[in-house]
Amino acid sequence: MSSSPVFSSPFTSDAFRVKVGLAEMLKGGVIMDVVNAEQAKVAEDAGASAVMALERVPSDIRRDGGVARMSPVAKIREIQEAVSIPVMAKCRIGHLAEARVLEALEVDFIDESEVLTPADEENHVYKHDYKVPFVCGCRNLGEALRRIGEGAAMIRTKGEAGTGDIVHAVKHLREVTRQMKALTLLSRDEWMAAAKQLGAPFELVVWVAENGRLPVPNFAAGGIATPADAALCRILGAEAVFVGSGIFKSADPAVRARAIVEATTHWDDPARVAKASENLGEGMKGIEAAKLVEAELLQTRGW
C-alpha cells in the first residue's frame, strides 16, 4: 500500500493515467446495471460498453429497503465469465474491505456508490491506494473534486437512482457545469477563496479554472429511463451514461437497452433519437423524485 503524501501529486503517475485511460475508453457509451450473468449478456448484446454488478437494482433497493451491500462474489464471478466487456461493481461508501475484495476479484472499475448503504458516515476510500480505478457520484463541483482528490478516475452525477426521474441528474450536471464555468472567470487571487467555498482541493480548483472541465471523464447517472433521457444528459455535457433500473425494470430490456445505446451515440441527431424511441414497450413506472422525503433520498449519502 502506498504511503506517499498527497502533495507529491499522484495524478501524473502511470498508475493514475492507466485508470483514467479506461474511463476514456468508456466515453460515448452506456454502462448498464446488472444483477446476474443473464442480464449481463443482454446488456453486452445490446451494445453496453460495460456492465455494473450490484446485488439489487436501485428501484428494488428503494422498494424493499434493508441494508444494500456489495454484490455476492459468486454473482460477480458469473458476470465476469459471461461477458468480454469491462465489469464494474459497487462497494459501499468508505467500505475499505469491500473495495479490496472487488480489487481481488479483478473487477475493472469500482463504483463507491451512494446507492448502497454507506459504511462510513465521514470518510470515503482513499482511492489512490488501489490499483483498480474508481468512479464516484457527485451533486456539485466541490463533491466531484473531493472524490478526484481521493483518487477517483471517473465522476458521475448522482441523480436520484431508482426513480426513473431524470430531474436530479439534470440538476447535478447543470450545477457542476455552472460551477466550472464560474471558476474559469476568476482571477488567480480568487482561487483559494473558491477552493474554501467549494470544500475542494486547491490544486484541482486551479486545474478546473484553467481548463474549464473536470480532469477526469464526467458521466451521468441516476434516473435515466429512456433514449431521450440519455440524449439529454449528453446534450448537457455528460460524456457517457449509466443506466440502472431503467432497463431491467422496463417491459422489454433488450430492446430498450439497444435503443439507449443508439441514442447515447447519436444524441445530437434528433431523427436517430426519435427512431430509437419507437416501439420500446412500457418503460419503468418510476417515482417522481420531488415526492420523496429527505430520508428516502440516496443522493445525500456521500460527504
Next chain:
Amino acid sequence: MTVVGVLALQGDFEAHAAALARLGVDARPVRTAAEVRASDGLVLPGGESTTMWKLMEGTGVAEAIVDVARRGDPVFATCAGVILASRRIEGPSRDGLGLLAATAVRNAYGRQLDSAVVSLTDLDRDALGAAPLEAVFIRAPKLADLGPNVEVLARRDGEPVLVREGNLVAATFHPELAADPRVAALAFAAHPALR
C-alpha cells in the same frame, strides 16, 4: 483541405482528435457511412469493439470504412480499432473488417489490473527512430497469425504491438493517450501537415 475522420460511435475519439490537432491535422468525428466516405483518412479509436460492432449493424459504416481503406487513404487503428480492422477476432470469435491480415485476441493481457504504461524499446528504427516509445496499454488485445505483408514496427516482450500493412497503421496500445507524436505521424505521413 484534407480532413481525417475519427470514428465516433463510442470510445476515446476525442483524445484522438486532440492528438491529431496537436500535429496540425484537421480531424472531425464521423458517425455515418456518408461521413466516413467523405474523409481523406480514418482513425478507428479505442473503446469497446463489441459496442462499435453493434452500432455499425445495418448502417453501412463498416462497408464505408473498408471502401476508404481500399481506395488507399490512410487508416490509423488503436486497440479496439485494431480489433475492428483485423481479419479474424478471438474472444469471442468472429470476422473483422479484414483490413489487417491478422487475428486479434481480445483482452489477451487480462483485465484492467493488467493495464500498464510500458516503455517500448524493440522498435523499427527506420520507421520510429531509436528513442524508447511510451505505450499505454488498456485491456489490450494481442495480434497473432500475421500475414506476409504485415510489417512489425514495435514489439513488447517479443510480441507485435505496432504493425503496418500498406496504408494501415495499427497499435494495440494508445498513442493518443501519450505525448509522443511518432505513431500518429507515421500513420498520416502523407498528410500535407506532416509531409
